[in-house]
Amino acid sequence: MDITSADNAALMRRYYDEVFNRRNLGFLRAHLHPEVVGHGPGSDDRVEGIEAVAAFSAYVFEAYDDYRLTVENVVAAADRVVVRGLVTARHRATGRPVRFFGITEYRLQHGLVREYWRAYDRLDLYDRQLAGWRPGG
Numbered sequence: 001m002d003i004t005s006a007d008n009a010a011l012m013r014r015y016y017d018e019v020f021n022r023r024n025l026g027f028l029r030a031h032l033h034p035e036v037v038g039h040g041p042g043s044d045d046r047v048e049g050i051e052a053v054a055a056f057s058a059y060v061f062e063a064y065d066d067y068r069l070t071v072e073n074v075v076a077a078a079d080r081v082v083v084r085g086l087v088t089a090r091h092r093a094t095g096r097p098v099r100f101f102g103i104t105e106y107r108l109q110h111g112l113v114r115e116y117w118r119a120y121d122r123l124d125l126y127d128r129q130l131a132g133w134r135p136g137g
Helices: 005-021 025-030 050-063 122-129
Strands: 032-039 046-048 064-077 080-091 097-109 112-120
Touching: 005 025, 005 064, 005 080, 005 097, 025 032, 025 050, 032 050, 046 050, 050 064, 097 122
Parallel strands: 032 112
Antiparallel strands: 032 046, 064 080, 080 097, 097 112
């Protein structure tokens, strides 16, 4: 049975709910290709492998309380899915509420996430909303 664009879109909607809202890292691990590669907005922001992606997600859950990701839009064509979402949370280190949009393009292979490219406004998040706070600093 061939996997359709609609199948891929439905999978990514469920992925967002399970992983980001339910913090279900088992679902994440089950739906990533063993050689998954993630690209972030920074030139050195690259994640490779299932456990590295899971560790990044676990870090996000540790950094923010009340983390909620609302899927705003999903567009799928062949093996590509683009998801735009809104995050609301409270940053644990500063106690400040945050709100930011993100967009991620996924490439799926046989129903598994093989590669992704995520983007969000880091300057607005860190400089304005978190008053200059930076990860690791």
